[in-house]
Amino acid sequence: MQNCRFAFAVHVMAVLALERADCCPSSRLAQTVNTNPVVIRRLLIELQEAGLISTLRGPHGGALLKRKPEKVTLREIHQAVDQGDTFATHPNEPSSECPVGRKITKVMQRIQDRANRALARELEKMTLADVLRELRRG
Amino acid sequence: MQNCRFAFAVHVMAVLALERADCCPSSRLAQTVNTNPVVIRRLLIELQEAGLISTLRGPHGGALLKRKPEKVTLREIHQAVDQGDTFATHPNEPSSECPVGRKITKVMQRIQDRANRALARELEKMTLADVLRELRRG
DNA sequence: GGATAAAGTAATCAGATTTGTTACATTCAT
DNA sequence: ATGAATGTAACAAATCTGATTACTTTATCC
Numbered sequence: 001m002q003n004c005r006f007a008f009a010v011h012v013m014a015v016l017a018l019e020r021a022d023c024c025p026s027s028r029l030a031q032t033v034n035t036n037p038v039v040i041r042r043l044l045i046e047l048q049e050a051g052l053i054s055t056l057r058g059p060h061g062g063a064l065l066k067r068k069p070e071k072v073t074l075r076e077i078h079q080a081v082d083q084g085d086t087f088a089t090h091p092n093e094p095s096s097e098c099p100v101g102r103k104i105t106k107v108m109q110r111i112q113d114r115a116n117r118a119l120a121r122e123l124e125k126m127t128l129a130d131v132l133r134e135l136r137r138g
Numbered sequence: 139m140q141n142c143r144f145a146f147a148v149h150v151m152a153v154l155a156l157e158r159a160d161c162c163p164s165s166r167l168a169q170t171v172n173t174n175p176v177v178i179r180r181l182l183i184e185l186q187e188a189g190l191i192s193t194l195r196g197p198h199g200g201a202l203l204k205r206k207p208e209k210v211t212l213r214e215i216h217q218a219v220d221q222g223d224t225f226a227t228h229p230n231e232p233s234s235e236c237p238v239g240r241k242i243t244k245v246m247q248r249i250q251d252r253a254n255r256a257l258a259r260e261l262e263k264m265t266l267a268d269v270l271r272e273l274r275r276g
Numbered sequence: 277g278g279a280t281a282a283a284g285t286a287a288t289c290a291g292a293t294t295t296g297t298t299a300c301a302t303t304c305a306t
Numbered sequence: 307a308t309g310a311a312t313g314t315a316a317c318a319a320a321t322c323t324g325a326t327t328a329c330t331t332t333a334t335c336c
Contacts, residue, residue, distance in 0.1 A: 002140050003294065004226040007246050011228070014238045025311065032236035033228070036296050041312065058304030061311040074249065078225075086224055086257065087216075088142040090149070090171070091324070098170035100152045100273060107272045108145050111212065114260055119224065122256035126249065134245045135238060141323065163282060174325050179283060196333030199282040229295075229321095 005081040008033055008043055013077055014131050016053060017069045023062035043081060050080035069132055075123035086115045143219040146171055146181055151215055152269055154191060155207045161200035181219060188218035207270055213261035224253045 011033050016024055026037040026044065033040065044063050047053045052072060055063050065072075089108050094101035149171050154162055164175040164182065171178065182201050185191045190210060193201050203210075227246055232239035 002226045004229055005294095006225045007227045007242075010246065010249070011232065011238060011242050014242065015236070018238065023311095027311085032233045032239040034230040034232050034239070037312095038298090038314090039296065041314090045313075055312065056304085057302075057310085057312045058306095059308095059310045060305070061303085063312095082225065086140075087144045087220065088140050089145045091142055092172040094149065094172050095170045098153070100149060100156065101170040101172070103273050103276060104145075104149050104152065106276075107269060108148065110272065111148070111261075111264065111269075114264070115257055118256050118260035119253055122252055123249075126252070131245060131249075134248065135241050138241060138244070143323095161282095165282085175283095176285090176326075177324065179285090183284075193283065194333080195281085195283045195331075197281045197335065199333075201283095 003082065005043060005046075006078050008035070008039070009047060009077050009081045010074065010128075010131060012040065012043060012063075013047070013052070013065070013072065013128055014135060016063055016065045017128055017132055019065075021064070023056055023060060023064050025062035029063070046081045047077070050076060052076060052080060069128035072128040073124050074126040074128070074131070075120050077128070078123050079120075085112050086119055087112070141220065143181060144216050146173070146177070147185060147215050147219045148212065148266075148269060150178065150181060150201075151185070151190070151203070151210065151266055152273060154201055154203045155266055155270055159202070161194055161198060161202050163200040167201070184219045185215070188214060190214060190218060207266035210266040211262050212264040212266070212269070213258050215266070216261050217258070223250050224257055225250070 012029050015029060015032055026040040029040045030037040044053065044055055047063075048055055052066060053063050054066055055061070089105060089112070094104055096102050150167050153167060153170055164178040167178045167182075168175040182191065182193055185201075186193055190204060191201050192204055193199070227243060227250070232242055234240050
């Protein structure tokens with residue numbers, strides 16, 4: 001399996017959404033996610049660059065949602081922290097002496113693009129507000 | 139990025155489709171993919187279990203498509219060799235003392251399911267014959 | 277029936293990636 | 307000034323993954 005940054009990010013965003021206007025320090029976020037504060041801070045930087053949160057230094061600092069949960073799609077969260085492809089391509093250049101090897105990379109790239117777009121379309125349908133709703137229900 | 143088994147599998151299946159009725163040994167497949175024959179053989183086992191190919195031992199042995207390329211979807215190839223999820227979940231159990239931590243795993247699982255299904259739907263639309271067509275065109 | 281060529285398989289290696297950790301610099305409210 | 311927080315670099319540890327070696331099993335052909 002792959003990295004868990006998306007899961008961490010959704011978790012963090014959900015906690016921030018519940019906190020509303022209160023700043024939430026990385027130490028607290030780290031506790032509920034059950035990881036190290038530095039891991040969280042690295043994540044916060046990416047969420048910040050994507051314009052989803054802002055952070056404050058100093059006492060009473062921490063992270064803060066910049067938008068209402070209804071206005072944040074899971075696609076944005078995903079792209080913020082996990083900009084890679086859904087699956088990997090050939091690690092070594094395929095043989096150029098084979099008609100398939102010569103062109104497969106380009107064809108695979110097109111398949112990748114379609115897969116990425118399909119995934120993005122689905123994540124676009126879900127917002128942070130939906131996640132909160134599901135958390136309430138169980 | 140993740141594993142490249144899907145890319146390898148599509149490559150292998152495309153070569154087998156071009157070979158038609160001829161058996162193709164793992165050594166030849168390994169050459170065009172540019173990897174080790176054992177890597178290919180491990181892949182062939184999975185494709186075989188999925189009912190997409192059959193293999194023969196002994197001299198003039200190798201792998202052989204079981205169906206026409208029009209009847210093989212990329213979804214089948216993907217599921218055969220890459221049955222995992224599109225993204226990973228929390229490596230460590232989230233805190234049960236936080237209302238989010240207590241339920242996030244289940245919610246993430248639902249998100250995963252939707253993402254997996256969306257990906258599968260897209261891959262279902264493409265067949266091995268489509269791949270061959272694109273390989274011919276460039 | 278022996279030689280040969282292939283798949284099947286187990287064990288291991290090497291490299292890359294990723295998460296977690298420590299330490300420290302920087303910022304800012306009080 | 308102090309203290310609490312982020313930002314950040316460096317590194318440790320674990321995991322994953324592709325590649326490799328070596329061997330067994332199976333089947334074909336002479």
